[in-house]
Amino acid sequence: MTGASFAQWRGSPNHYDGRLGLSVNHITLHIMVGRLSGTDSCFQRSSFQAASHYGVGGTGAVYQWVDEVNGSWADANWRSDCSGITIEHEGGMAGVPVTDAEVEASARLCADIARRYGWGVLWHDNSGNRCGNIVLHREVPGTDHFGCPDRCVNALPADRIINRANQILMGVDMALTNDDINKIAKAVTDSVWQYKNPRINGNRDAYNLLTNMPHDVMAYKNSQVVDRDVFGLITDLTGQVADLTDMVKTLAESKGADPD
Structure with a gap:
């Protein structure tokens, strides 16, 4: 069993x-x-x-x-x-x-x-x-x-x-909340769709993260199939928060948005 x-x-x-x-x-x-x-x-x-x-x-x-x-x-x-x-x-x-x-x-x-x-x-x-x-x-x-x-x-x-x-x-000290994860996922996914050819000031790792994200991260809104690779991707993001923060700030400010 x-x-x-x-x-x-x-x-x-x-x-x-x-x-x-x-x-x-x-x-x-x-x-x-x-x-x-x-x-x-x-x-x-x-x-x-x-x-x-x-x-x-x-x-x-x-x-x-x-x-x-x-x-x-x-x-x-x-x-x-x-x-x-x-x-x-x-x-x-x-x-x-x-x-x-x-x-x-x-x-x-x-x-x-x-x-x-x-x-x-x-x-x-x-x-x-x-x-x-x-x-x-x-x-x-x-x-x-x-x-x-x-x-x-x-x-x-x-x-x-x-x-x-x-x-x-x-672990209690390092855990992200559900709200944290939603914010990270939304920020990165918005960047994918809004900036099809992003220039990220030479940050090749951040560029690769954006361009290599699976096409279906949030695109298949009516799908009932959730690819386990998406969850692996979100897990990986927890180790790259610092890089993503700088990247999202740059992109947001370029459009006059509040980076927070």
Whole structure:
């Protein structure tokens, strides 16, 4: 069985057999609108016809219902189901808050998944283009859960979980926040499209970084396929922030924009 070693196996019949030819490239975050015990009861019934890979409770307990080799029936979209790891969280209704213990357990789970799939950093693309390796359920095409997981009562603090997971992945002192990663990605990607033949004052490394970026970093806005090379690229960027800062400042000032 493939999954997080610290998760308690519960088992559900509600899943695909395998992943229909797709590979894992993202985590989808959900909110239960209830408690872990109730969700567990539902997911173990075949008549319920839904289950996620994992569930995180308010005490920090982590359940696993679906083996990671299989797609879960969770996202209301077969492609997202078969290319993602789905995580439900206790909360989402009055009287059922998302706790600190739950946030920590979810971050630990996300970091564990990231390590096993070779992702150096976790990132939710808040532009809505779904280029990140963290996706919110409401962003999945076809879903009718428009408040899931972060636009409901006692909502999931998704950025807080992502930021904490990156602290676990990279070390507290050096970790970038999800907002940092979005700013870096946007600055560099804007440079690619706005300056097709950039002159970067002899900075050959920065020039090569720009010109060699994959064409699909943010260009395929309607694509549901996220190239793992994009995540590798974002990881590499964390080691080149100083060079990129100078480059973006020069380009921004040349157009009269605020470099910050």
